[in-house]
Amino acid sequence: MSRTAAHMAAFRALESARESDHRLFRDSYAERFLPPGERALIALSRAPLARHAIEAYADMRAPGARTSGIARTRLIDDWIVGEVSDGVEQVALLGAGYDCRALRLPELASVKVFELDRAALLARKAKRLGPPPANLVRTPIDFLSDDIGATLLTAGFAPEKRSLFLWEGVTNYLSEPAVSAVLRLVAACKATIIFTYVHADAVNGAFDTPGLPALLRRLQRIGEPWTFGLKPEELADYLAVHGLRRRADLGAAEYRVLYGRGGSGKEGYEFYRVALAGPL
Ligand SMILES: C[S@@+](CC[C@H](N)C(=O)[O-])C[C@H]1O[C@@H](n2cnc3c(N)ncnc32)[C@H](O)[C@@H]1O
Numbered sequence: 001m002s003r004t005a006a007h008m009a010a011f012r013a014l015e016s017a018r019e020s021d022h023r024l025f026r027d028s029y030a031e032r033f034l035p036p037g038e039r040a041l042i043a044l045s046r047a048p049l050a051r052h053a054i055e056a057y058a059d060m061r062a063p064g065a066r067t068s069g070i071a072r073t074r075l076i077d078d079w080i081v082g083e084v085s086d087g088v089e090q091v092a093l094l095g096a097g098y099d100c101r102a103l104r105l106p107e108l109a110s111v112k113v114f115e116l117d118r119a120a121l122l123a124r125k126a127k128r129l130g131p132p133p134a135n136l137v138r139t140p141i142d143f144l145s146d147d148i149g150a151t152l153l154t155a156g157f158a159p160e161k162r163s164l165f166l167w168e169g170v171t172n173y174l175s176e177p178a179v180s181a182v183l184r185l186v187a188a189c190k191a192t193i194i195f196t197y198v199h200a201d202a203v204n205g206a207f208d209t210p211g212l213p214a215l216l217r218r219l220q221r222i223g224e225p226w227t228f229g230l231k232p233e234e235l236a237d238y239l240a241v242h243g244l245r246r247r248a249d250l251g252a253a254e255y256r257v258l259y260g261r262g263g264s265g266k267e268g269y270e271f272y273r274v275a276l277a278g279p280l
Helices: 003-016 036-044 048-061 065-085 106-110 119-129 148-155 176-188 212-221 232-241 252-258
Strands: 090-094 112-117 136-140 163-167 192-198 244-251 272-279
Touching: 003 036, 003 048, 003 065, 036 048, 048 065, 065 106, 065 163, 065 192, 065 252, 065 272, 112 119, 112 148, 119 136, 136 148, 148 176, 163 176, 176 192, 176 244, 176 272, 232 244, 232 272, 244 252, 252 272
Parallel strands: 090 112, 090 163, 112 136, 163 192
Antiparallel strands: 192 272, 244 272
């Protein structure tokens, strides 16, 4: 089961415990995926003093991971809402993990949503959330061995409809051919994709930012090592080769500042990027 998916749920639960005028979003489902000890901490964190201490501890353990994850969640929410209001009819969440956008974003209630992830994770998600609403289909996949096009078609995905793909927190765990296959499919559907990637120098440990060596060791230990990254300066060409045009590409230092969650200095995770791409 993905520990990193649970970490993202923990960050979202912590953010959701903030007062309504101090949070970037509210994900009331996130805490259902946490073990009892962490759920107790989330309950404690409703008191601002306790929350500051819990946030400081999380930021000390993995510098920049929480602030980057929170700001990125809000940025992606905003991009999704923009695309849906622009006419997107179906959304595929690739490596959806414990992302509950299909339930928490009202804008997604009127479009078809597909959530793809490993079978065991989806089974656990279904157990915690109960039956999905009629517009949501959960479909198992292994991006490293399964054909994504065939998987989506079997699930009822209609390639001729205006589509948006979200691939958050996943490319860094895959191989180049697996990444390539998804991008080719997106281009073939003339669709839009929002995806995250890590700077190639973060995968090999050369990126200069606090906490990276310890983070890479921890990922190895939990069996979720990073295996794929890209250089931002090469992204536009990489996408073009796959038939896609880069529309936006921001690093954590930029999107944290956009949402008032940090300065642009080295606070960690600057290598974690989010991009938006569409047809050429
Ligand atoms: C860091 S989590 C991100 C989850 C979610 N997108 C989010 O942002 O909260 C990575 C997700 O990718 C999924 N994943 C990793 N490798 C995969 C593979 N080969 N096939 C299917 N899913 C995979 C994991 O199960 C996990 O849910």
